[in-house]
Amino acid sequence: MSAPIFNRIALIGLGLIGSSIARGVRACGAATEIVGTARSTATRGRVVELGILDQVFDTPGEAVKGADLVVICVPVRTTSAIAEAIASDLAPGAIVTDVGSVKQSVIRDVEPHIPDGCVFVGGHPVAGTEFSGPDAGFAELFYDRWCILTPSEKSTPDAVKKLSAFWQALGSNVETMAPDHHDLVLAITSHIPHLIAYNIVGTVADLETDTRSEVIQYSASGFRDFTRIAASDPTMWRDIFLANRDAVLEMLGRFSEDLSTLQRAIRRGEGEKLFELFDRTRNIRRNIIEAGQETAEADFGRGHTISSGED
Amino acid sequence: MSAPIFNRIALIGLGLIGSSIARGVRACGAATEIVGTARSTATRGRVVELGILDQVFDTPGEAVKGADLVVICVPVRTTSAIAEAIASDLAPGAIVTDVGSVKQSVIRDVEPHIPDGCVFVGGHPVAGTEFSGPDAGFAELFYDRWCILTPSEKSTPDAVKKLSAFWQALGSNVETMAPDHHDLVLAITSHIPHLIAYNIVGTVADLETDTRSEVIQYSASGFRDFTRIAASDPTMWRDIFLANRDAVLEMLGRFSEDLSTLQRAIRRGEGEKLFELFDRTRNIRRNIIEAGQETAEADFGRGHTISSGED
Numbered sequence: 001m002s003a004p005i006f007n008r009i010a011l012i013g014l015g016l017i018g019s020s021i022a023r024g025v026r027a028c029g030a031a032t033e034i035v036g037t038a039r040s041t042a043t044r045g046r047v048v049e050l051g052i053l054d055q056v057f058d059t060p061g062e063a064v065k066g067a068d069l070v071v072i073c074v075p076v077r078t079t080s081a082i083a084e085a086i087a088s089d090l091a092p093g094a095i096v097t098d099v100g101s102v103k104q105s106v107i108r109d110v111e112p113h114i115p116d117g118c119v120f121v122g123g124h125p126v127a128g129t130e131f132s133g134p135d136a137g138f139a140e141l142f143y144d145r146w147c148i149l150t151p152s153e154k155s156t157p158d159a160v161k162k163l164s165a166f167w168q169a170l171g172s173n174v175e176t177m178a179p180d181h182h183d184l185v186l187a188i189t190s191h192i193p194h195l196i197a198y199n200i201v202g203t204v205a206d207l208e209t210d211t212r213s214e215v216i217q218y219s220a221s222g223f224r225d226f227t228r229i230a231a232s233d234p235t236m237w238r239d240i241f242l243a244n245r246d247a248v249l250e251m252l253g254r255f256s257e258d259l260s261t262l263q264r265a266i267r268r269g270e271g272e273k274l275f276e277l278f279d280r281t282r283n284i285r286r287n288i289i290e291a292g293q294e295t296a297e298a299d300f301g302r303g304h305t306i307s308s309g310e311d
Numbered sequence: 312m313s314a315p316i317f318n319r320i321a322l323i324g325l326g327l328i329g330s331s332i333a334r335g336v337r338a339c340g341a342a343t344e345i346v347g348t349a350r351s352t353a354t355r356g357r358v359v360e361l362g363i364l365d366q367v368f369d370t371p372g373e374a375v376k377g378a379d380l381v382v383i384c385v386p387v388r389t390t391s392a393i394a395e396a397i398a399s400d401l402a403p404g405a406i407v408t409d410v411g412s413v414k415q416s417v418i419r420d421v422e423p424h425i426p427d428g429c430v431f432v433g434g435h436p437v438a439g440t441e442f443s444g445p446d447a448g449f450a451e452l453f454y455d456r457w458c459i460l461t462p463s464e465k466s467t468p469d470a471v472k473k474l475s476a477f478w479q480a481l482g483s484n485v486e487t488m489a490p491d492h493h494d495l496v497l498a499i500t501s502h503i504p505h506l507i508a509y510n511i512v513g514t515v516a517d518l519e520t521d522t523r524s525e526v527i528q529y530s531a532s533g534f535r536d537f538t539r540i541a542a543s544d545p546t547m548w549r550d551i552f553l554a555n556r557d558a559v560l561e562m563l564g565r566f567s568e569d570l571s572t573l574q575r576a577i578r579r580g581e582g583e584k585l586f587e588l589f590d591r592t593r594n595i596r597r598n599i600i601e602a603g604q605e606t607a608e609a610d611f612g613r614g615h616t617i618s619s620g621e622d
Contacts, residue, residue: 196570201592206569225536227596266553266559274548278543284512285538288535
């Protein structure tokens, strides 16, 4: 247990991320009191049942009263509406942050609502699973994962420092990054991979019925990995693509150009060209393993254990 | 242990697949004697060290002498050269099979070399990892995975029956399929996913140096799954794309059309269209889990255990 960094943390949104923060904060003691709210009655009721918050409120305004940290955990395009809804109820000096996968548009839309004396620091815990909702969360979700903070000109160094300590208490490695650079890097590491996964699963969904059922039967050969990615929350991802449109379209353009080159090499039977590309991509994998973001251990798509976060 | 189905099995090629068959056969007792060969001196030496074969020969011709089952485990486009090399040394009545991910071209190139009295049955164990070489193999690789047999007009029912029993002894679920249908289904379940994974990893490899290192740092957000697929053996995959060109180009065309539609929806800010696609792909995932090809259990990219094959 760490010493409490905040007295009272308010979580707006209690899905996979919000409920994982709640569990993590309780496990590590980073805040004395954990309160929050969720849009749907069903989610609020379930969170009460789960007992992972000290108090569940019906509205964002009620939830943020007296909180010195507010974490907005909703789909990216809902963030500014939440900021507007809580503005008049924020305690003086409160720090407001979010967990969205896009940062430029969030900062642009949220900061105008933040009252003087409060401060907004954009945040993005680079962690998740394909599951959604309060039952999907777990305390170790952020353990040994990156959390990127994207301070704006209005973010105070003190707020950034406290928020960094908070995410570190949850087990994350914290980095700060310029918002536009964050959006570009995430476009290629996260947004385009998700878009492609959704796309190929969509292509399969359009196949003739008998072929489609065989595709499902033989999915172990590669397709299965894409379906896992493409099972992520559709609202969250719709918002991400719309909010990070420019960076996504830029990276998608590069991807499509490269795919045309590959397509032509296959059509022309250019074996050496194919080999060269396939060989060179192995180095990227090696770098990722060296960077500690993956183990080299084989994963055969079954028999997984949930990491305890202690490994 | 099952009763031996073959007296002497000869494995031509001792990489991930060949060495896994050797280990699996020894574990389940499907053949009395296991012999084989590999192209490189280093691999042959390593296999002797590992002690997973009863005898290692220097050439394919020597290896197949006296064998009643020959399994060719080499990249697809080398298969016919092996068939030619072993033809005059095959024992009367020997069954010859392969493990390639493309079947039409293999049958077309291999069958002319098979002497009268012997029989070729194309086979494809739908199993693998991103690792290569004799050290990467393990006995349980085929356990609870599909093995697709693609008999041609020349394949005898008796040979198909014995080969089915052999793969079942290794733990596989065996199905037979027409060669052209196999190639189409595998194009979308396996070949296109690999091509796309290679492509996006290649796009990243071409990024400016500083962005690239950040992409590696934040790879946990989706990209990492693609690098695993793109770390597969480059020679094997070059051969697959060249050998299954027509089906791959057909499916790639569909994929690209769909991707253009998505791109346009993002450019135009059509949120409903995006949501609809992202939502509908979840069903495919559900079907895969129901088909037993994956567990619903969360996988956080670390803390994996190697399946014992007993689960």
